[in-house]
Amino acid sequence: MRFVTLGRGIHDGIQVRPRWPARHVRVDAVVLSKLQSIQAQLPSEITLILTRGYEPRASHLGFVRMWFRTLGIGVFRRLYPDRQHEIADIFGSNGHDVDGTHIDVSFCLNGRRIRMLPLGVFTPSSWQHRRVQRYASPLNFILTSLKRNGFRVHHNETESLQIHCDLIPATK
Template sequence: MSLLTLLPGAHNDILVMPRWPSKQVLVDELTWQKLQAAQASLPAHLGLLLTRAYEPAVTELGRARTVFRRMGIWLFGMLYPHRKDEIDDIFGSNGHDLDGTHIDVSITIHGRRVRLLPLSVFTPISWQARRIKKFNADLVLVQTALAAQGFQLHRNATESLQIHCDLKPVLQ
């Protein structure tokens, strides 16, 4: 696994903003190249913003994430008891603890970040639907550009709005 360490800021037309409490994003080199290719295929007004990739579980930060995840699961279960079947998809590591091919991306429009989940994974489904409707054309462009480079969006609707995607290996 060949990982790149990206600090906050612009890198080859992609903005990197690590999700708190991280100070950097560790991303697989091929995944980064594919992400750059996806960015290059997008219209000029639309940008990709990388927020998360590889996060080793066996660090102090990894252990802290485990505690935050447990608290989040409890709160999510309290707020959305009818959505308990989504907890594993939303609060699982989703491959972020394996390698740098599992990433979370956000978008910018005319240089401004679009918060598709303004309350993170706690954003109500009705709010999510409004955000999808408002930004649908741009979301389709981003999803298409990512898919063309071999990325697969997460099957869970909330995770897919977090634009969690995995680079799928090319079968020879």
């Protein structure tokens, strides 16, 4: 497995915008080349944005994420008492601390960044549904293309809009 470390900018056609407070996105080289072929298959008005990849737990960033997670869980519990069962999916590290095959992506439509979760993971479900309807076409293109290229999109609705996906290891 070979890591590539990408700063904010465009890398061979893939936009990278690290999620604050990260300055880089680290991914497996295979993931980057897959994203490049996915980008090539998408309609020209859709641009993928890579926002998050590998974040080792024993790092400053890992430490900050852990604090966000602890605070976030407290807020989420209060806001959405009936969505407690989603906490593990939404606030778990979802493999980001394991290796560079677990990523979050986002997208631009005609050059404009589309935020499927304007309030992050705290975006109410009704807003999420409305945005899914509004952006159904580009979203379907992206999700279908990710799956066709060997990624598994997270089963939780909020995480799927964060477009968290994992590259399924090739079976030998």
